[in-house]
Amino acid sequence: MSNTIVVDRRSLIAGATVLSVVAALRPLQAQEKPMIDARTALIVVDVQNDFCPGGSLAVGKGDEVVAVINALGKRFASIVLTQDWHPAGHSSFASSHPGKKPFELVQMPYGPQVLWPDHCIQGTRGAEFRADLDLPTAQTIIRKGYRPQIDSYSGFTEADRKTPTGLGGYLRERGVTRAVVVGLATDFCVSWTAQDAAKAGLETLVVEEACRAIDLNGSLAKAWTDMTALGVKRVTAAELAG
Numbered sequence: 001m002s003n004t005i006v007v008d009r010r011s012l013i014a015g016a017t018v019l020s021v022v023a024a025l026r027p028l029q030a031q032e033k034p035m036i037d038a039r040t041a042l043i044v045v046d047v048q049n050d051f052c053p054g055g056s057l058a059v060g061k062g063d064e065v066v067a068v069i070n071a072l073g074k075r076f077a078s079i080v081l082t083q084d085w086h087p088a089g090h091s092s093f094a095s096s097h098p099g100k101k102p103f104e105l106v107q108m109p110y111g112p113q114v115l116w117p118d119h120c121i122q123g124t125r126g127a128e129f130r131a132d133l134d135l136p137t138a139q140t141i142i143r144k145g146y147r148p149q150i151d152s153y154s155g156f157t158e159a160d161r162k163t164p165t166g167l168g169g170y171l172r173e174r175g176v177t178r179a180v181v182v183g184l185a186t187d188f189c190v191s192w193t194a195q196d197a198a199k200a201g202l203e204t205l206v207v208e209e210a211c212r213a214i215d216l217n218g219s220l221a222k223a224w225t226d227m228t229a230l231g232v233k234r235v236t237a238a239e240l241a242g
């Protein structure tokens, strides 16, 4: 046929590459912003007294996340809170290891474990959510770290990397496909929770100004590297549409 347009494979591939490079360089258009929709859940990690100034494992400026999270929470239909919830004498506490000090590393049957000051002991004031955390529509609280011999930074899977908390199944049954993760601390419980959310197949975003870090021996930089490698997106609240 005389009017057939013949395009060879190489120029098609080259054209597609140019298009994707152009798309990557263009600033985010409103309709391209990640959406907060009915299938998006906000996961608020460990906004508890012990992780805020005055607490036993205070994260620098940890209290500053509260106002940011309260505002963000108004935009979500689905909100899950995680709560670090250790029995007294928990194996992650330095006080349970004679001769060891907080922030030293020990080997547990499941791998290396940072030893922490006693914190978030079940039923204590330190384990309570910050009183100014105002998320009246939150539906679920996932408590973690309650097994005496296993820590749990992640809201999904305990530190043995085998024991599920149930959060993955809960979100799946609720039809959630996207998770926005915020809270304390960026480099421990937020990072592990976000990484597990991504591994569970959720599109996962971390709102950077809604988190604060402990930053122990480069742990914050490593956390962002590890999260990014799994496809977790680092965003600001303003970059979320809806």
Ligand code: VGL
Residues within 6 Å of the ligand: 045, 046, 051, 084, 116, 153, 184, 185, 186, 187, 188, 189, 190
């Ligand atoms: C956390 C250390 C120990 C956290 C919890 O919430 O990031 N960090 N337990």
Ligand code: ZN
Residues within 6 Å of the ligand: 084, 086, 092, 116, 119, 120, 145
């Ligand atoms: Zn803990």
